Amino acid sequence: MPELPEVETVRRGLQPVLEGARLVNVEARRPDLRFPFPERFSERLAGKTVTALGRRAKYLTMHIEDGPVLICHLGMSGSFRVETAGSSDIPGTFHHERPKSAAHDHVVFDVASPKGERSRVIFNDPRRFGFMLFAEGAPDTHPMLAGLGIEPTGNALDGPLLAALLKGRRSPLKAALLDQRLIAGLGNIYVSEALWRAGLSPLREAGTIAGSGKKAKQQCERLAESIRSVIADAIAAGGSSLRDYVQADGSLGYFQHSFAVYDREGQPCSKPGCSGHIERIVQSGRSTFYCRTCQR
DNA sequence: CCGATTACCTGCACGC
């Protein structure tokens, strides 16, 4: 899954196809993903126009004119692809860049642009940890989104705010940064990457960098900057590519993001002047990668 | 307030 940068990349890929377009037909090919599809899922979407495609943390929000907001989560293995009607095709048929199995294609949106151009937006999710729900009002008040913390995009997340969030926390930094109630959108990869950039150990007790001293303030400032930059860099790179993640337009030519520590167990630390090596440890049942030499 | 464990589900890499 896509973490925040991948979801944002998906949003940007789908936006030109969906915004202003009409959902001609919507089909859920099974009764549930992680959760059952909402009542009258297809009926409430078909014939309606998409007014906006947004994102909050790792959630996509599809705003429907005179309708609900469709909240989508990609889970671990969810992806969207777009198929467009080719000019050389028989009308009503669709082509795409490469053969792609329809296995695990769970939702199909038949879409018509304002000019009448047809395309299909297909949600594929082998593990089915993803889900789609309706928010009847403002999506931010939906139970799924209401408790989310601050977005790590933009400049709102600064040293003092991060210090306030971490103050008094006894959990390891890794767990605190994964907590969506504090910062929304970080996942297993980018937490490891941000901590490496900041020179902070994932094992470090979170509250210990939230003190009033000069050193703690500097550490918070550096960690906040590291979080913002790692997310911004990943979005700029078009999201990372991992396993079954597929960019929204299905293209293969996207940037292959290279991580400093994630999935680099045993490799030398790439921090200039550091002689350490990347280790893999397990925290909260999940892999953490870090360099014990330069991350304290 | 914590963390660890388990669950959800499929696919893939690995060792034998």
Next chain:
DNA sequence: TGCGTGCAGGTAATCG
């Protein structure tokens, strides 16, 4: 070739 094992970006519930 097959089969068992462990691991994978997500969230959430349960237990100590």
